Amino acid sequence: MRRYARTLVAVALAATVAAGTAGWASGSTQRAVSGPPPGSASWRADEVRGHALPDPESASPAQVASFFAALSPAQRQALAVRHPSVVGNLDGVPLELRYRANSLALKASTDPRYRLLAEQGRRILAFDPRGRGLVAEVFGDLRAARHVAVVVPGSDIDAGTYDRDSDPYGAPAGMARSLRDATGPGTAVIAWAGYTTPVGVGWDAATGDLAEVGADRLARFTAGLAADGLPAPAVFCHSYGSVVCGLAAHRLHVGDLVVLGSPGMRADSVAGLRTSARVWAAKDPTDWIDDVPNIEFAGVGHGTDPTDPGFGARRVPARRAVGHTGYFAPGTDSLTAFAAIATGNFATGDFATADTTDFATADTTGSATAEGALR
Template structure:
C-alpha cells in the first residue's frame, strides 16, 4: 500500500510538472556549467611568475589560498590583469583581489546582461559569463564581518535575473539585501547564484541533476571562504536551492542551514543530511510549493518536506509571508527570524 501511494504521488508530481510546461521536451532543459573557471587553459600555460600556477581544476581552495599568500602585491596584480576571469572565480583567492578581477572582467564585457553588475561600488565575488551567467555579490564588509550568510536561490535565476526589478524578494540580490538591512553592521551577506538553475517547471526542476552540479560548486565556494579566513556561514536556501543545499550539506561547514519554500532536500530527515549544522525550515500557508508532492521515486521529486515535524528541522515562523517569494519581505516574521539566525542569536 505504501509503495502504491508513493507511485501515485510520483504520477501526481509528473502531472504537476507537465501541466506547468509544454511537457518534458519543452526546450527548458539546461546543461550545467561545471569545471574550472573560463580561461583556465591559458592560466595553466602561463609561467609569467617563473613557476607553474595552481591548477584551477585540481587544486583545493586551501592550496589556492596558500599560493596567493606567498605572492607579493605586484605579483597578484600581474595575475589579475592577465587572467581576470580565473582570479575572480578562483575559490581560495583573497576576496579583495577577486572583487577587482571581476570588476575588470565586467568592464571588458559587451554583454548587456552584465551591464548593471559593472556599476561602481558593487562587490562581485564571482562572475562566470558562460551559459546564462553566474554571479555572487557581497553586501557588507565581508572581511571584517563576525557573521556571514550565503543565500542560495532556486529556479529561473541567472546573471540576467540576479537583481531584476520585478519580484525583488525572489531574487538572490533582493533576498541578500533585505537580510543585510535587517542584520546590519557586523554581518555580511553573499548572494550566490553560482550554479545553473532550472528554467520553469520542467524535468530539470523535478530531478536532481542540476542540483548535484550546483552542490559541488557550492561546497567548493564555501571551502574558499574558509580558506580566506572568513567565519563559517549560515546558508539560506530557497526553493530548488534547498535541493542543492541538501546535497551539499555534509561538506558546507555551515553553522546553520535554513531552507524556505523547499520541494525537498533529497533526504528523509535531518540525520540524512549528515551535517552538524542546525537545520531550519520555513513554509507559509500560501506557498504553492505545498502542492508539490514531497516524494522521490526513481529520481523524480526531492523527498520529504523539511517543514514537516517528522523531518526534524526547527520551524521558522512564516505566518505573514505571502506566496513562494515572500519570506524576505521587510516586516515579516520570517525575515526577523532569519536575521536572528544569521546573527547567531539561536546558538
Template structure:
C-alpha cells in the first residue's frame, strides 16, 4: 500500500510539472556554474612567461600538472599573483599553490559571506565566487595522507552556508570536520561544495540538471587529485549530492562510494552505476527522505532507493542518527562506520 501511495504521489508530481502549475515548488530555479575558472580569458591572453599558458577549458588535470612541474618557483608565484582565481581553481595545479592562491583571492573579496573562509590557517582548495559561490576545504594534511575522503553535500549549500553555525552536520565543512576528527592519523578529508546546488524543494531538487553539471565538476576534481599523486578517495555523498555521485560514479576513481539520506542515484542498482567502487548506503528511520518517492516519472525523481536491499549496496548502520542531517553527528553508529570505511578497515 505504501509503495502504491508513493507511485501516485510521483505521478501527481510529474503531471503537475508538465501542466506548468508547479505550485508545490518552494525553491528557486538555479543556473549551474560550469566551464573553466573565473579569469580564464585574461589567463589565456597573458604572455608573461613568453609562452602560451594551458587553456583551462581544454587542458586535462594531468596536462596542467605537467605544465606546472616544468615551471620555476618564481614563475609559479608570478602566475599565482596575476591569476589567483585560475590557479586556485584549476585542477592539476599543485595543492600548495592552490591554497595560497585561494587565500589571496579570499582576502581580496569584499563579500561578507567569504569572511570566515579567509581566516588564517584554513586550507581552501577551491574558491569560485561566481553565482552563490563554490568552495572546497581540506581537513588534515592532504599531501601526506594515506587515506583521502571527499564529502559531497546536497541542497542549499554555497559559499555562504558552507560552514554555517546552525545545523552544522548538514554542512560540508561540518560533515568533513567530524569525519576527520573520528579517523586516525594519516587521513585527510575534503569538504567539496564545487557545484551549484538546488535551493529549497522545487524542480531543481526533483530533476537531474544541476546534478549532471555537478557530476562533471566532481569528476574533474577527483582527476586533479589523482594527477597530484594522491590516494584514490572514498567519496561520501549526502542527499542531492548522491544524485551527483551516481551520475559521476563510473569516472570518479573512488575506492568506496557512500551515500546517506539519498533520494536516489539515477540508477536501478549498484550494477547500473558502472563503478568498481564498493557502494554503501545509510538511511535512518527518522529521515524525511524516506517519504520522497524513489521513482523516475517524466524526468522527475531520482530512481531506486540505494538503502533498499534490492539495490545491492552495503548497508551502513544508522540507528543513532537523527533526521536528515544527523549522520555525521559525534557518537553515532553511522559516523563510526564512515570512519572505518574512510580508513579502509570495513568488511
C-alpha cells in the first residue's frame, strides 16, 4: 500500500512540474498541428504537364525530392508561386525553393506575429500558420555547410515566442544563433519549432501526446534534409523537446543526439532509443528540471533521467550553465561542448577549462563508464 501511495504521489508531482520552460505556470491543453501543409487541397488538384503532383501526406521526402529533381527551374518556381504554403513546408523540396516559397507566404500574411520572420535575408525553411504557428529557420549557409545542427525546443514555443529578446537562450532562434556563433563558418544551424509544444506546466507537459505528433514531424524533417543531400545533423533537444527526440530517435537521420534539461526520453536507456546515433546528455546543477520525478506511469512522466549513469548517455559538462535555459549562453562549458559535437570535434576539442569527470561514454551494452570523452 505504501509503495502504491508513493507511486501516486510521484505521478501527481510529474503532472505538476513535468518538462517545460515556463517555471511554475499552469498549463492549458493544446491541439497538435498534424497532417499535410495548408493549401494541400489546391495542390492535389494541380498538375505539371499532365502529371499529378506528389501527395503531401503520403509521398516520402525521397519521392518529393525525386519529383522536383525532374522539373525545370521555371516549373519549380511556378509551383512555389502557386502553392507557397505547400512548397515551403514539404520535406524533400530543395531548400532554396522552400526559402522562396516561405518568403512569399510570409509577405502575404497579415498576422503581426510574423512581421519579423518576413524580413529580407532570413532563411525560413518552414512556416505553417496553423495553431500557434510553426517555423524553422536556418542560420548559416545550409547548402555549403560541412556540418549541420538542428535545435528542438521545449514548452511554450510557437511563432510568437520563437525569437525573443527576453531569455534568448530559452528560445530556438537564440539557441541556434549562439551555437552558430560558437561553431563558426562551415556549420549551419536550424532552429526547428516545427511541432505544437505544451503551454505552461500541465497535462500536456507531463504526457507524450504532443511529443508523439512532434516526433513524426521531426523524423520527416530530418528525412527531408537527407533527401536534399545535406549532411546528417547533430540534433540538440531541450526540455520537452527531448521527449520528442526520444520518441523519434529510431527514425532520425542524425549522427548525434544531444538532450539538455531533459525530463526523460520515454526510454530506460540509450539501448531503448534504438538509435545508431551517439547520445549525449547535459543538466546543470541549478536546473529546476532536476526536481521533476523521473517516472513513467500510466502515460504520465517521461522516465529515466538521461544524465543518470545507468542510462548510458555520454555526459556533457554544464557546470557553468545557469538555470533551465542557460545551456547555450556564451562562455558556458555546455556551449563549448555543443559546438565540438556539432562540428565532429568532440574527441579532439579543447576542453582545458572543463572538468572531465563530468563526462561519461556508453559502451555497447548501454552501461556507462567514467571517461574524458571530450578533451
